[in-house]
Amino acid sequence: xxxxxxxxxxxxxxxxxxxxxxxxxxxxxxxxxxxxxxxxxxxxxxxxxxxxxxxxxxxxxxxxxxxxxxxxxxxxxxxxxxxxxxxxxxxxxxxxxxxxxxxxxxxxxxxxxxxxxxxxxxxxxxxxxxxxxxxxxxxxxxxxxxxxxxxxxxxxxxxxxxxxxxxxxxxxxxxxxxxxxxxxxxxxxxxxxxxxxxxxxxxxxxxxxxxxxxxxxxxxxxxxxxxxxxxxxxxxxxxxxxxxxxxxxxxxxxxxxxxxxxxxxxxxxxxxxxx
Amino acid sequence: xxxxxxxxxxxxxxxxxxxxxxxxxxxxxxxxxxxxxxxxxxxxxxxxxxxxxxxxxxxxxxxxxxxxxxxxxxxxxxxxxxxxxxxxxxxxxxxxx
Numbered sequence: 023x024x025x026x027x028x029x030x031x032x033x034x035x036x037x038x039x040x041x042x043x044x045x046x047x048x049x050x051x052x053x054x055x056x057x058x059x060x061x062x063x064x065x066x067x068x069x070x071x072x073x074x075x076x077x078x079x080x081x082x083x084x085x086x087x088x089x090x091x092x093x094x095x096x097x098x099x100x101x102x103x104x105x106x107x108x109x110x111x112x113x114x115x116x117x118x119x120x121x122x123x124x125x126x127x128x129x130x131x132x133x134x135x136x137x138x139x140x141x142x143x144x145x146x147x148x149x150x151x152x153x154x155x156x157x158x159x160x161x162x163x164x165x166x167x168x169x170x171x172x173x174x175x176x177x178x179x180x181x182x183x184x185x186x187x188x189x190x191x192x193x194x195x196x197x198x199x200x201x202x203x204x205x206x207x208x209x210x211x212x213x214x215x216x217x218x219x220x221x222x223x224x225x226x227x228x229x230x231x232x233x234x235x236x237x238x239x240x241x242x243x244x245x246x247x248x249x250x251x252x253x254x255x256x257x258x259x260x261x262x263x264x265x266x267x268x269x270x271x272x273x274x275x276x277x278x279x280x281x282x283x284x285x286x287x288x289x290x291x292x293x294x295x296x297x
Numbered sequence: 298x299x300x301x302x303x304x305x306x307x308x309x310x311x312x313x314x315x316x317x318x319x320x321x322x323x324x325x326x327x328x329x330x331x332x333x334x335x336x337x338x339x340x341x342x343x344x345x346x347x348x349x350x351x352x353x354x355x356x357x358x359x360x361x362x363x364x365x366x367x368x369x370x371x372x373x374x375x376x377x378x379x380x381x382x383x384x385x386x387x388x389x390x391x392x393x394x
Contacts, residue, residue: 031345035379038353042375046368063361067309071362074310074317 124285127175137250138291139173140164144283145189154197154219156180158286161188169248171289177254177277178202178242179286190288194280195255196223203246204255207239215240215255215274223256225272232270234261240274250289254278304351308358311335316362332359336374340381352378 049057128141142158160166162185172179172192180200184191195202196217204215204225213228228234238258244251254277262271315331332355339348356374360367 031349034346035349035375038349039372039375042353042356042368042371044368046366046372049367057367059357060361060367063309063358066305067313067358067362070310070313071317074314078314078317 121284124175128285128287137289139287140166140290142190142286142288144286147280147283154194154200154217154280155183156192156194156280156283156286158190158192158288159188160288161186161190163187165290166190166288171249171253172286173253173289174278174283174286178249179278179280179283181248182288192286196220196276196280201226202249202255203243204240205243206234206258207241209233209238212243212245213272218273221273222259222276223274225258225274226269228270228272229268230263230270234258234270234272236261240277300347301350304354305358308332308351308355309362312355312358312362332356332374333377336378337381340378341385345382348378348382349375 125141128139140160142160142164144156145159146157148155148157156179158172166182166185168182168185170182172181178195180192180194180197182190183193193200194217195215196219198217198219200217202215203212205212209232211228211232211234214226215223216226217223225234225240236258240255240258242249242251242253242255256274256276258272259275260273264271311331315329318329318331336352336355339351342348343351352374353371356371357367359370359374363370
């Protein structure tokens with residue numbers, strides 16, 4: 023009895039160890055699913071587990087929402103930044119694509135017309151009330167001379183009027199001082215296209231008895247030796263027959279949109295075959 | 298006596314909380330072993346009988362709720378308790394215990 027009283031704590035621990043060992047050995051060898059005690063513990067723990075789960079989940083959800091919202095602001099900022107960057111990049115690529123398209127058209131024109139061209143970039147526009155000119159980035163050093171015709175996208179742009187060493191000024195066909203000898207594509211009626219500034223242009227010296235209707239295509243006739251034949255000049259917008267005049271009043275919309283002109287071709291020589 | 302009555306309830310509560318916290322906050326990737334902390338604390342602070350009983354009950358409840366083989370965590374917890382309990386006893390007395 024003295025022994026038991028003196029070493030009761032040690033005996034208690036040893037018994038617990040033995041019990042645990044026996045339990046482990048037994049369950050390792052004869053594990054038959056949930057035992058009786060295990061079931062009791064599980065049943066007893068179920069309400070606490072539910073409560074703990076609910077509580078922790080509620081706290082967790084609140085925390086998650088808070089963190090999520092904080093992250094959302096940051097994410098929103100990042101996404102906005104990314105969108106801006108991507109938009110800038112997209113704009114850059116679109117610009118490259120449209121430039122390629124324009125240059126491709128110019129190249130196609132260059133090959134189809136069979137003339138020698140010098141490609142130039144528009145660097146300035148002078149769209150004043152009296153003057154309709156553009157400045158291009160090529161000059162006499164590149165072989166440009168005054169009077170050379172300028173084309174773009176199969177359409178007539180104008181002609182060089184002032185040529186410097188590295189830049190040149192182009193008088194557009196819409197300028198009041200510009201006159202181009204033209205043909206109406208459908209009826210082959212000849213006339214003169216004269217610039218009218220913002221209103222585009224008009225056809226002069228076409229008599230009233232000629233067949234001209236709105237929508238007729240106007241092309242360069244090649245006469246006068248300045249512009250080659252067959253370049254698009256514009257389209258007839260309106261035809262009027264004034265009683266007191268000899269000629270028709272014909273308004274023309276230019277083929278080229280001069281406000282969007284970025285690259286042009288300068289005709290530097292006659293047709294390659296003729297040269 | 299009160300200790301013996303409250304110990305199972307406390308152990309169930311603690312382990313249920315431990316499981317819930319580990320499951321929800323860390324999606325089961327990180328487990329905070331509250332029961333283990335309690336056992337180690339018992340090893341340092343409680344006397345042998347109370348501490349051993351705590352380790353046994355905690356281990357058993359943990360086995361029942363989490364463990365696959367009943368008895369494994371009971372034994373581990375008892376061992377851990379014993380190790381920590383012995384570390385608190387001055388070296389010459391260990392030989393006597």
